[in-house]
Every structure is written in structure tokens, then in C-alpha cells.
Amino acid sequence: MRALVLLCLATAALTAASPARAAEPVVVEDEAGDSGEAPDIVHVEVTRASGAVVFAVRFSGSPTLARDVQLVTILLDADRDETTGPDGTELAIRADAGGARLEAWQDALWQEVPGAAVRSSYAADVLTVTVGRAALEGSRAFEFVVAASEGDLDLEGTVDYAPDVEPASFALPGIARVIAEVGAARAGRRLTAAVAVVLSDGSREPPTTLVCTARLRGLVLARSGRCAWRLPASASGAMLVVTVAATWEGATARPVTRRVRVR
8 A cells, every 4th residue: 555655646746746837939929010911910829739839820900811812821941951942941831711731842842741730720810720740750840930821822912921031940848857756666566657758848748658677686577567567576675677768759868767675
């Protein structure tokens, strides 16, 4: 019972010892009334979600964003290579009130990427576009420009850009450290390690991938769960060495090791 209580306390410490802080969003403000006939962007906010990036584009004047009439294009430089695509932007998200699609610059043309994880919604003058990181080729950092146009952006017409001059940048936080809490080790009983990653922005997240290894007297124990083991009845008095390697959204950290004496 005491071991169970200790494990519950350890798990609670990972999730509730301090409130998780969300990553600061990237915010772009744009002057109102500078769009001509195009939808008038006044505010862009980019944040992260689980496995995705979210763009929230606010407009003034309540544009309809009707399909084939008004279009919002998010131009992305995900590979940070100025030689790929027009002005270095090799990906483009096209969105309106009816939905969104992802296009890639291929063979000197914008071509739709079939099955890309991108979706949008439009309500209360805010267009929200969510794109999976896999669709961004796993990029952890990118530059972007949002363009609202009357009709097709690639044709002649009025356009409102945000930012107006230089692209803005967005980057996912890295891993600051890995926390691994190992419960009381008792011979003949199950042992579990609770693991979380602390990001560079101070927030805590469950790991995306996790590899846990336990060694007892030099031998690797078989796992009975993602990060759990059944300790042999003969393990009393031995030193158990637990090693945890974790990643989060493509970021890696140095493995951590915990040593506990089996009782």
C-alpha cells in the first residue's frame, strides 16, 4: 500500500507540483484599413497544439471569406532554405470559410498535397487554421506570412499582408530536462516510473516517444508496461538501475538514470 501511495504522489508531482505554462504565442499586429478591396487582417496569433500548429487570423470589417471570392494564404518557409519556392516559401495553406488545403511548390507550380492534415473554421471575424506538424515535414521552426486577397493570390488584385515587410518566425520549444520518478522497489512486485518532459518555456508535457530500461544485477528486465517491470522475488537487496530516454515533438534530451535499492 505504501508503494502505491508513493507512486501516486510521484505521478501527481509530475502533473500538479506547479501549474503548466503554455508557450507564448507569436503575435503579428497589422494596421486596419490598409487592405483595399481585400479582407483586412488586423491580428495574427500562432500557437502550438498537440502535434499541430494553430494560426488564428482576425479581420476587421467582417469579410465573408466566401469560396472563390476571398482567400487567405499562409505562406511557409518550413525548411529555412531561401532557394526553395518563391521567396523561399515552399508550402502554402489556402483557406476560406469553406475549408483549407495545403499546397507545395513542385516543378515550379503550387500543387495540392493530398490527405494533408489541415483544417479551418471561421467565426466572429476569426479564421482558425490548424495544420499537423507532419504536414509541415516535421519542421520545428518556420517563417510565415499571412496574405488575404480578393480572389486568387497569384493573380492581379488587392492583397493585405501580415507582416507587411519581413516574415515572422515561429519555433516550438525544446526539452529542458526529463523528469523520471520511480516508485518504491519491492521484490516480487510491479514497479512503475512516471515520466514527463519539461520544455524550455517551462511547461510540462507527456513524452512523444519513451524508451525505458531497467537493469538488475547487470541483466535487462522485461517490461510489463510502457515504463513498468515486475521485479523478481529474489531481487531483495539488489540495486535497480532505470534509464529513461524521451522525445517530444522531434526534440530529444539526454537520457536520465535513476538508481533504487530493492527491498
